[in-house]
Amino acid sequence: MTDPLRGRSERVWPAIACVLLAAIWAAMLWLGGGSLDRSLYEALYAGHHPALAHAAEILTDLGSSRVLIIAALVCAICLLLIHQARLALIFVVLMLIGRFLAGLQKHWIARPRPELEAHLVSTNSHAFPSGHAANSMIFYVMFALILTSGTRLERPAIAVAALFSLLIGISRVMLGVHWPSDVVGGWAFGLFWVLLAYRPAKRLLRADSA
Numbered sequence: 001m002t003d004p005l006r007g008r009s010e011r012v013w014p015a016i017a018c019v020l021l022a023a024i025w026a027a028m029l030w031l032g033g034g035s036l037d038r039s040l041y042e043a044l045y046a047g048h049h050p051a052l053a054h055a056a057e058i059l060t061d062l063g064s065s066r067v068l069i070i071a072a073l074v075c076a077i078c079l080l081l082i083h084q085a086r087l088a089l090i091f092v093v094l095m096l097i098g099r100f101l102a103g104l105q106k107h108w109i110a111r112p113r114p115e116l117e118a119h120l121v122s123t124n125s126h127a128f129p130s131g132h133a134a135n136s137m138i139f140y141v142m143f144a145l146i147l148t149s150g151t152r153l154e155r156p157a158i159a160v161a162a163l164f165s166l167l168i169g170i171s172r173v174m175l176g177v178h179w180p181s182d183v184v185g186g187w188a189f190g191l192f193w194v195l196l197a198y199r200p201a202k203r204l205l206r207a208d209s210a
Contacts, residue, residue: 032181063168130186133169137190
């Protein structure tokens, strides 16, 4: 028999988390480029430390469009091979929509990238939110959910995935191409999108197949 209190809790806490993440996103948009942003940017910038800059370049590549798209396609193919076509569809569609929404925010907000220090990698878009931070959070957390959903490893796997995205996001500041607020806004949006869309989409497809 299903525990009604547990079911209610499973609905309420994700909703509260979504509201908090939306508030964080809005705060990063409003406060971006201020004195705290500048201080953190200068503290994290790795342009004067070649070894750190090289490590940041490796991390940032793991959140690049090229790597994430290839990894998502490989994951989807693997799911198809084990007869999980609906889960593969959820994964690909939510990844693509999340990427589109992050890009739309960049175009709409059009925040300039920081110019306090030299950029250590090339860029071709606006700053807020960080696409690397948002897209890596979406990909790695969803990947963790697919691998471990409903098991004892689910929460640790999500924590590791989120930590990986945190390192990727920090690398963008280290390379001088994002304000810290851009990165925090990207993380907030990415996690918001996963919480908002992943489990409802999965339940919907399960209902359609019943």
